[in-house]
Amino acid sequence: MSIDAWSRLSTDAFNVALYAYVAAMLGYFYFLAFRRTVVWRIASVVASAGLAANVVSVVARGVAAGRVPWGNMYEYSTLLALLVVAGHLIVVEGIYKVRVIGGFALAFAVLTMAVAVMFLYVGPGPLVPALNSYWLKIHVVAAILGSSLFALGCIVTILYLVKDRREQLAAERIVPIMGGSLELDAAPPHFEAGADEPVGGTVRRGLLPAAAVLDRIAYRTIAFAFPIWTFAVIAGAIWAENAWGRYWGWDPKETWSFITWVVFAGYLHARATSGWRGRRAAVIAMVGFVSLLVTYYVVNLWITGLHSYAGV
Amino acid sequence: MSSSAAKAPRMNIRQSLALVWRTLRSMRTALVLLLVLAMGAVAGSLVPQAGTSDARIAAMFRDHPLRARIYNQLGLFDVFGSWWFTLIYTLLLVSLVACLIPRTRAMIRNLRSRPQPARELDSMRHYAERSVRAEPDRVISGARRVLRRRLFRVNGSNGSGPPSLAADKGLAREGGSLLFHWAFLLILVGIVWGKGTGFSGLAVIVEGQTWTEAHANYDGQIHEGRFFREDHSGVQIHVDSFTARYRIPSGIPEDFVTHAELYDAEGRYVKTADIRVNHPVEVEGVKFYQFGYGWAPVIDVRRDGEPLASGPVVCQQDPTPKGVSPLQLPWNCVVKLPTLRPQVGIQFRLWPDSRALFALLDKGQAMPMITEFAPVMTYTAYRGDLRAELTQSISQLDTSAMQPFKDGVIGAGDRVKLGNGVTVSFPDLKQYTVLEVKRDRGLWIELLAAILILIGLLPALYTSRRKVWVIAEPDGTGSRLRVGGFALQRRSQFEEEFAKLVDELSEPFGEKVNAP
Ligand code: HEM
Numbered sequence: 001m002s003i004d005a006w007s008r009l010s011t012d013a014f015n016v017a018l019y020a021y022v023a024a025m026l027g028y029f030y031f032l033a034f035r036r037t038v039v040w041r042i043a044s045v046v047a048s049a050g051l052a053a054n055v056v057s058v059v060a061r062g063v064a065a066g067r068v069p070w071g072n073m074y075e076y077s078t079l080l081a082l083l084v085v086a087g088h089l090i091v092v093e094g095i096y097k098v099r100v101i102g103g104f105a106l107a108f109a110v111l112t113m114a115v116a117v118m119f120l121y122v123g124p125g126p127l128v129p130a131l132n133s134y135w136l137k138i139h140v141v142a143a144i145l146g147s148s149l150f151a152l153g154c155i156v157t158i159l160y161l162v163k164d165r166r167e168q169l170a171a172e173r174i175v176p177i178m179g180g181s182l183e184l185d186a187a188p189p190h191f192e193a194g195a196d197e198p199v200g201g202t203v204r205r206g207l208l209p210a211a212a213v214l215d216r217i218a219y220r221t222i223a224f225a226f227p228i229w230t231f232a233v234i235a236g237a238i239w240a241e242n243a244w245g246r247y248w249g250w251d252p253k254e255t256w257s258f259i260t261w262v263v264f265a266g267y268l269h270a271r272a273t274s275g276w277r278g279r280r281a282a283v284i285a286m287v288g289f290v291s292l293l294v295t296y297y298v299v300n301l302w303i304t305g306l307h308s309y310a311g312v
Numbered sequence: 313m314s315s316s317a318a319k320a321p322r323m324n325i326r327q328s329l330a331l332v333w334r335t336l337r338s339m340r341t342a343l344v345l346l347l348v349l350a351m352g353a354v355a356g357s358l359v360p361q362a363g364t365s366d367a368r369i370a371a372m373f374r375d376h377p378l379r380a381r382i383y384n385q386l387g388l389f390d391v392f393g394s395w396w397f398t399l400i401y402t403l404l405l406v407s408l409v410a411c412l413i414p415r416t417r418a419m420i421r422n423l424r425s426r427p428q429p430a431r432e433l434d435s436m437r438h439y440a441e442r443s444v445r446a447e448p449d450r451v452i453s454g455a456r457r458v459l460r461r462r463l464f465r466v467n468g469s470n471g472s473g474p475p476s477l478a479a480d481k482g483l484a485r486e487g488g489s490l491l492f493h494w495a496f497l498l499i500l501v502g503i504v505w506g507k508g509t510g511f512s513g514l515a516v517i518v519e520g521q522t523w524t525e526a527h528a529n530y531d532g533q534i535h536e537g538r539f540f541r542e543d544h545s546g547v548q549i550h551v552d553s554f555t556a557r558y559r560i561p562s563g564i565p566e567d568f569v570t571h572a573e574l575y576d577a578e579g580r581y582v583k584t585a586d587i588r589v590n591h592p593v594e595v596e597g598v599k600f601y602q603f604g605y606g607w608a609p610v611i612d613v614r615r616d617g618e619p620l621a622s623g624p625v626v627c628q629q630d631p632t633p634k635g636v637s638p639l640q641l642p643w644n645c646v647v648k649l650p651t652l653r654p655q656v657g658i659q660f661r662l663w664p665d666s667r668a669l670f671a672l673l674d675k676g677q678a679m680p681m682i683t684e685f686a687p688v689m690t691y692t693a694y695r696g697d698l699r700a701e702l703t704q705s706i707s708q709l710d711t712s713a714m715q716p717f718k719d720g721v722i723g724a725g726d727r728v729k730l731g732n733g734v735t736v737s738f739p740d741l742k743q744y745t746v747l748e749v750k751r752d753r754g755l756w757i758e759l760l761a762a763i764l765i766l767i768g769l770l771p772a773l774y775t776s777r778r779k780v781w782v783i784a785e786p787d788g789t790g791s792r793l794r795v796g797g798f799a800l801q802r803r804s805q806f807e808e809e810f811a812k813l814v815d816e817l818s819e820p821f822g823e824k825v826n827a828p
Contacts, residue, residue: 135590154786160724223773223774224773226769226773227766227769227773230766230769232767234762234766237758239590241755242591242592243589243603243752245512245601245748247708247755249364250361250392252357252365252390253362255353257354257356258353259350259354259357262346262349262350262353263347263350266343266346266347266350268773269346270341271341273339275340276340276343283620284347291350309534
């Protein structure tokens with residue numbers, strides 16, 4: 001196949017993936033509203049098909065460009081969407097058996113890809129010399145992996161905040177009779193001394209899993225992402241040392257990945273600090289997510305620095 | 313106001329210090345400091361910073377002088393070197409040490425001691441009882457094996473009462489946490505030591521030349537660390553040639569390579585290397601990075617056959633306007649002849665590919681000059697006073713006290729006459745490379761710290777501290793196995809682990825009977 005053909009295959013597969021994601025997103029939201037398991041099943045299948053197309057798009061792009069397919073913003077975005085959807089299908093639906101997050105995870109993927117195709121598209125081509133590095137490839141893979149997991153964790157965190165509010169309201173309505181206590185499994189989430197995870201609320205009421213469960217998933221996802229992000233920052237520093245002769249120069253991209261890292265370190269601390277667990281920690285995670293988006297989009301597109309890439 | 317009321321809230325110095333120390337040690341302080349650090353860094357990314365955005369700072373001083381002055385006073389143009397940013401991270405590190413010292417002590421105590429026995433198992437979060445067909449001592453020694461295999465630390469009872477075990481696991485969590493927290497300090501050590509004893513600067517080397525790493529040979533300023541004692545290395549680099557490759561026709565750069573030989577301080581050959589972007593080379597701790605490049609025509613000026621100035625002259629480009637590729641612009645350089653009376657200075661504009669000059673003259677079209685092709689230079693010769701005492705720069709000509717007296721074009725291999733027996737020839741065109749030369753002895757410390765952080769993070773985040781107690785009470789012909797335990801983290805996971813553990817402890821000894 002010619003380079004042009006590969007390139008066309010890549011954009012076609014990209015479009016298929018995008019449409020499939022939109023359809024799957026609608027299905028998931030429909031499921032969320034009306035609880036039709038059939039719809040959820042179809043949405044899952046469509047999302048998986050979209051994921052396959054997404055993989056084809058990334059691979060074909062790599063072949064067309066004759067290098068690894070993560071050299072510019074368009075390519076990062078495609079890969080980010082891929083990892084978020086794969087993470088959702090494998091981890092959230094596969095391992096945790098949580099179904100209701102699909103709509104949000106796919107909405108994130110759809111947005112990412114839509115922004116990519118509307119504002120960030122560049123044809124496949126070679127990299128400028130500074131970007132042509134072994135460490136860069138490692139750095140970018142780790143950064144995308146870390147961001148996808150952070151993104152997933154933050155989607156779950158939002159759901160946790162919603163559900164937590166509901167459970168608190170419900171608990172206020174139930175008046176314990178004669179000093180009797182709420183059954184532990186139905187109680188809103190609360191923390192015992194020294195614990196990093198809330199107890200209570202394993203019983204599922206309403207659409208979302210119990211707040212305690214959501215909180216646990218969110219925490220574990222973010223805790224999983226944190227070392228990966230740490231590694232990404234370190235790999236980036238090693239690359240910068242080789243490419244520019246300094247491992248750290250507070251260029252805007254470096255600064256923002258540092259900020260993201262510090263905020264999520266704050267989140268992990270908050271989960272071990274009495275008075276900060278639960279909702280406050282969740283708010284810190286949201287701040288971290290905003291910082292991640294700034295690192296990812298704002299810095300590349302609006303603030304210039306050494307990291308501003310050729311093309312985009 | 314009574315005297316006792318006035319006294320009560322007042323603390324002596326000791327007490328105040330203790331309070332400060334306690335505050336620094338609290339997790340809440342660490343958390344707040346981390347968030348404040350993040351906010352400081354946000355300021356550093358929103359306000360243009362000295363060194364990377366000098367032009368924008370200058371623009372702000374011009375357009376909003378008051379704002380610029382206030383920012384300057386607050387250190388906002390150099391956030392990461394400002395007193396307040398330094399204060400935040402210093403406080404964070406002090407707080408870190410304040411946290412770590414007691415935690416490390418506790419950890420050491422913990423490592424030395426053994427798990428402590430407990431009796432009240434049934435009030436624990438996880439508790440199970442089984443009736444088993446074996447006497448208590450056998451049950452306990454079996455339990456010891458099982459727990460050891462599961463990597464618990466086990467401690468048997470030696471007191472009165474039925475035989476029992478205390479076991480725990482997951483010290484790696486706290487150990488890993490301590491490891492990476494200490495490693496943050498190591499990063500600071502690496503930075504201070506590396507930057508303090510290091511230096512960096514730029515070397516401009518024409519093809520065929522040898523450059524020695526010494527103070528006098530740098531182009532422009534050398535950044536030297538605070539503890540740097542002029543111990544320049546004396547290593548040498550000989551540049552054989554330089555190649556730049558571009559994509560044709562887009563002119564996107566593909567590769568820049570300096571082909572060089574490296575020699576140690578004694579002049580002994582060390583190695584031959586290609587220096588390219590992302591691929592620095594190192595000799596005796598001194599690293600050479602590909603930084604830039606340019607053209608250096610060999611210019612030979614003679615009077616009556618006697619050489620006045622001869623050799624490669626380093627040319628530079630004007631800043632590139634927006635939307636213009638630097639490949640389209642000519643290169644400027646200067647030859648000064650201070651010994652002539654009146655003094656003479658010649659300004660050259662080099663077109664490495666003469667077709668670009670002709671395209672510009674004929675059709676007004678700009679064309680990128682990707683390779684050398686019949687190079688030409690246009691020149692203007694001035695005479696008068698070079699004002700050498702005012703203009704130190706070798707690449708700039710101060711023409712305020714000079715008049716042009718001749719201009720023209722000179723091609724490679726040509727010779728032109730300037731009059732008074734002075735001739736200029738252009739025998740050859742070479743390239744020069746700009747290398748960043750650097751020594752940072754702290755790098756390995758940083759790398760070590762980074763590795764320790766990663767190694768420490770994994771157990772700190774993914775393992776959990778668990779404790780288990782086992783008691784076997786005599787019960788008829790067999791025993792009653794009682795197991796209690798709890799996990800400090802990841803409790804939902806421990807539930808399963810505990811259930812499995814209880815099965816493993818009881819199954820070898822016969823029937824599984826759930827206690828009422
Ligand atoms: C230099 C900035 C710091 C960073 C980047 C940082 C990072 C982290 C991270 C990522 C964790 C989570 C790992 C775990 O849960 O074990 C953690 C835990 C912890 N940090 Fe820090 N930390 C910093 C400073 C501090 C300071 C100043 C203190 C002192 C109050 C502190 C005390 C703790 C404690 C006690 C834990 C354990 C929490 C637990 O295990 O539940 N850290 N830190």
